[in-house]
Amino acid sequence: xxxxxxxxxxxxxxxxxxxxxxxxxxxxxxxxxxxxxxxxxxxxxxxxxxxxxxxxxxxxxxxxxxxxxxxxxxxxxxxxxxxxxxxxxxxxxxxxxxxxxxxxxxxxxxxxxxxxxxxxxxxxxxxxxxxxxxxxxxxxxxxxxxxxxxxxxxxxxxxxxxxxxxxxxxxxxxxxxxxxxxxxxxxxxxxxxxxxxxxxxxxxxxxxxxxxxxxxxxxxxxxxxxxxxxxxxxxxxxxxxxxxxxxxxxxxxxxxxxxxxxxxxxxxxxxxxxxxxxxxxxxxxxxxxxxxxxxxxxxxxxxxxxxxxxxxxxxxxxxxxxxxxxxxxxxxxxxxxxxxxxxxxxxxxxxxxxxxxxxxxxxxxxxxxxxxxxxxxxxxxxxxxxxxxxxxxxxxxxxxxxxxxxxxxxxxxx
Amino acid sequence: xxxxxxxxxxxxxxxxxxxxxxxxxxxxxxxxxxxxxxxxxxxxxxxxxxxxxxxxxxxxxxxxxxxxxxxxxxxxxxxxxxxxxxxxxxxxxxxxxxxxxxxxxxxxxxxxxxxxxxxxxxxxxxxxxxxxxxxxxxxxxxxxxxxxxxxxxxxxxxxxxxxxxxxxxxxxxxxxxxxxxxxxxxxxxxxxxxxxxxxxxxxxxxxxxxxxxxxxxxxxxxxxxxxxxxxxxxxxxxxxxxxxxxxxxxxxxxxxxxxxxxxxxxxxxxxxxxxxxxxxxxxxxxxxxxxxxxxxxxxxxxxxxxxxxxxxxxxxxxxxxxxxxxxxxxxxxxxxxxxxxxxxxxxxxxxxxxxxxxxxxxxxxxxxxxxxxxxxxxxxxx
Numbered sequence: 001x002x003x004x005x006x007x008x009x010x011x012x013x014x015x016x017x018x019x020x021x022x023x024x025x026x027x028x029x030x031x032x033x034x035x036x037x038x039x040x041x042x043x044x045x046x047x048x049x050x051x052x053x054x055x056x057x058x059x060x061x062x063x064x065x066x067x068x069x070x071x072x073x074x075x076x077x078x079x080x081x082x083x084x085x086x087x088x089x090x091x092x093x094x095x096x097x098x099x100x101x102x103x104x105x106x107x108x109x110x111x112x113x114x115x116x117x118x119x120x121x122x123x124x125x126x127x128x129x130x131x132x133x134x135x136x137x138x139x140x141x142x143x144x145x146x147x148x149x150x151x152x153x154x155x156x157x158x159x160x161x162x163x164x165x166x167x168x169x170x171x172x173x174x175x176x177x178x179x180x181x182x183x184x185x186x187x188x189x190x191x192x193x194x195x196x197x198x199x200x201x202x203x204x205x206x207x208x209x210x211x212x213x214x215x216x217x218x219x220x221x222x223x224x225x226x227x228x229x230x231x232x233x234x235x236x237x238x239x240x241x242x243x244x245x246x247x248x249x250x251x252x253x254x255x256x257x258x259x260x261x262x263x264x265x266x267x268x269x270x271x272x273x274x275x276x277x278x279x280x281x282x283x284x285x286x287x288x289x290x291x292x293x294x295x296x297x298x299x300x301x302x303x304x305x306x307x308x309x310x311x312x313x314x315x316x317x318x319x320x321x322x323x324x325x326x327x328x329x330x331x332x333x334x335x336x337x338x339x340x341x342x343x344x345x346x347x348x349x350x351x352x353x354x355x356x357x358x359x360x361x362x363x364x365x366x367x368x369x370x371x372x373x374x375x376x377x378x379x380x381x382x383x384x385x386x387x388x389x390x391x392x393x394x395x396x397x398x399x400x401x402x403x404x405x406x407x408x409x410x411x412x413x414x
Numbered sequence: 415x416x417x418x419x420x421x422x423x424x425x426x427x428x429x430x431x432x433x434x435x436x437x438x439x440x441x442x443x444x445x446x447x448x449x450x451x452x453x454x455x456x457x458x459x460x461x462x463x464x465x466x467x468x469x470x471x472x473x474x475x476x477x478x479x480x481x482x483x484x485x486x487x488x489x490x491x492x493x494x495x496x497x498x499x500x501x502x503x504x505x506x507x508x509x510x511x512x513x514x515x516x517x518x519x520x521x522x523x524x525x526x527x528x529x530x531x532x533x534x535x536x537x538x539x540x541x542x543x544x545x546x547x548x549x550x551x552x553x554x555x556x557x558x559x560x561x562x563x564x565x566x567x568x569x570x571x572x573x574x575x576x577x578x579x580x581x582x583x584x585x586x587x588x589x590x591x592x593x594x595x596x597x598x599x600x601x602x603x604x605x606x607x608x609x610x611x612x613x614x615x616x617x618x619x620x621x622x623x624x625x626x627x628x629x630x631x632x633x634x635x636x637x638x639x640x641x642x643x644x645x646x647x648x649x650x651x652x653x654x655x656x657x658x659x660x661x662x663x664x665x666x667x668x669x670x671x672x673x674x675x676x677x678x679x680x681x682x683x684x685x686x687x688x689x690x691x692x693x694x695x696x697x698x699x700x701x702x703x704x705x706x707x708x709x710x711x712x713x714x715x716x717x718x719x720x721x722x723x724x725x726x727x728x729x730x731x732x733x734x735x736x737x738x739x740x741x742x743x744x745x746x747x748x749x750x751x752x753x754x755x756x757x758x759x760x761x762x763x764x765x766x767x768x769x770x771x772x773x774x775x776x777x778x779x780x781x782x783x784x785x786x787x788x789x790x791x792x793x794x795x796x
Binding site for chain 2: 059060096097098100102103104105107108109111112115116127128129132133135136140152154193194195198199202223224409
């Protein structure tokens with residue numbers, strides 16, 4: 001397409017110049033300079049010195065507050081990879097598009113990134129709805145999407161690498177922990193009313209009833225953006241569950257936790273386990289309103305390991321000391337790195353080869369610790385339980401001994 | 415009412431209008447396909463589906479004076495009817511064998527439904543679905559219209575009620591996700607009677623189908639504006655009571671205008687689903703409904719072609735601004751709207767007839783200059 005021919009004709013002088021500049025760096029790394037034809041047989045936007053990728057998140061609209069962290073993490077990872085010499089000797093150039101919190105816009109922009117810009121990979125999407133909207137586009141035009149959010153599972157595609165956890169990874173370990181540590185016998189399930197909380201609670205209920213042999217005493221859903229939780233809080237007070245299991249998303253969280261506190265439910269005594277509140281959400285909720293609650297996910301900013309310390313300080317250096325890093329932000333950071341490692345393993349930018357090379361790719365430098373891509377294009381990762389502090393951070397109090405296998409189509413949980 | 419020309423001076427097309435329509439037809443049928451790549455052409459096709467709504471709004475709002483802030487309802491219902499048919503076709507037993515209940519749409523399976531709900535069953539048939547695309551939204555508009563206009567609810571109250579209905583419907587769709595696909599919408603639509611609608615070739619053909627339908631809608635609307643009916647609508651807008659006292663049933667005419675706009679919007683919604691490949695509740699709610707009114711306002715609510723250009727220009731601006739300035743584009747778009755309302759309240763078509771047409775008139779025979787002051791160029795008194 002036009003953009004490609006423009007690259008090879010119009011920018012030839014820049015090629016030579018930047019090619020010269022890159023040569024010593026390549027020599028140091030001891031990596032052969034790949035001829036373009038062999039690493040790119042399908043007409044992607046790859047020149048001898050540059051490779052173009054896309055970043056597709058909402059930077060406007062209601063989701064902007066959540067997705068900004070992902071954009072920042074992806075840009076940081078791209079910067080760091082470029083500083084180390086790029087991918088197969090090519091610097092990564094990104095084109096950013098705004099999904100505007102609107103699913104059809106996501107589909108339109110995804111198509112633009114694949115068809116017009118010929119992006120070798122796209123890092124993006126956040127909500128399930130946006131992923132569902134772009135999935136047919138990625139499958140039709142054979143693109144590669146790195147999707148960062150923890151999500152409901154029930155999906156697997158050659159054209160997507162899921163760098164967040166699917167539902168069973170996040171849920172089962174957390175429930176096992178709370179059953180063992182807290183001796184929990186009764187659970188009250190809450191959620192925002194859409195596919196992810198509903199599917200997650202379905203898995204949670206099966207596990208609570210069939211595996212733990214305990215009881216669900218209530219299950220309720222609220223529209224996105226709901227702010228009146230008084231009636232459900234009263235029901236919780238009446239049923240006195242051992243555990244409140246909350247999968248409330250977005251702005252509703254602020255109202256929910258404030259009303260919970262106002263109703264006199266003390267989270268230092270009442271166990272509350274959530275899988276939807278990261279450090280980003282606590283920023284809005286206020287640490288004092290949620291202190292004492294438990295969250296179960298794969299990453300917390302306070303994780304104590306050298307990778308994470310380097311990541312957090314690089315992130316703060318680039319985006320300011322006040323920014324907090326939640327689970328999804330870290331998962332977004334994995335995207336460009338996993339793609340780089342996969343491309344280098346495949347020795348090619350071709351989508352088919354990258355998809356085929358993905359299973360087994362390991363990333364030892366992940367802030368969350370070692371991760372590996374499974375045959376089903378999800379990540380093997382550890383699951384952790386954190387307890388919210390008043391300063392908006394979590395104390396990590398438990399982590400699974402081994403990596404948890406991703407199982408997007410769990411048998412017995414459907 | 416002295417500006418209303420009598421029949422002799424009110425032919426189906428005045429010369430200016432005919433030239434305008436021919437230019438527009440040439441633009442969408444020849445120029446765009448010749449110069450745009452498939453991706454851009456598909457985007458133009460998407461914009462043109464909104465033009466169905468704006469053309470309807472010209473009748474409903476421009477002529478009838480009924481401001482509806484809920485056209486997304488009808489656009490969405492039309493789109494959903496088409497999407498339900500396509501989804502059922504995409505959910506054949508062979509395609510869905512990994513589900514616990516094969517043969518039903520994937521989102522139903524995720525929501526523990528084990529059988530197809532009754533109201534989905536008619537959508538197995540294409541003719542039934544096409545009829546539903548028109549009939550369901552029009553009937554819904556009829557119910558809203560009859561309930562409101564018979565009770566003489568109008569003006570701002572009506573606008574607010576349409577907005578409320580849009581909100582209710584979008585909440586209903588989001589909430590009933592087992593039946594509607596919820597906030598994800600109905601996605602992953604593939605074929606129409608075995609014809610793959612995702613290929614570039616199919617998009618090309620759908621673009622032309624869309625253009626021809628739109629031209630048909632424009633002609634139909636032109637017919638309405640030139641008929642006695644169109645003049646009654648204008649009269650009603652200007653002095654409702656006088657029309658009522660003259661013996662006309664104002665409510666019936668209003669219901670007609672509202673249903674007409676709804677039916678056109680629904681066709682646009684169905685074409686949207688076909689070209690974009692999915693439908694989501696984000697097209698049913700308040701924001702898209704207001705955006706559609708903005709397209710019409712930018713283009714000119716008294717001008718059929720003006721409103722179509724409005725839809726094209728605003729969406730084109732939206733796409734290019736957001737591609738060039740992903741973090742700032744909304745401000746640019748907002749500034750555009752404010753500028754339009756402040757500088758050219760009659761929209762682009764109004765600007766054309768106020769500032770440019772008089773100069774053109776000097777170059778042409780006097781009769782055209784007189785026609786320049788037809789009701790099309792009058793500002794509604796609101």
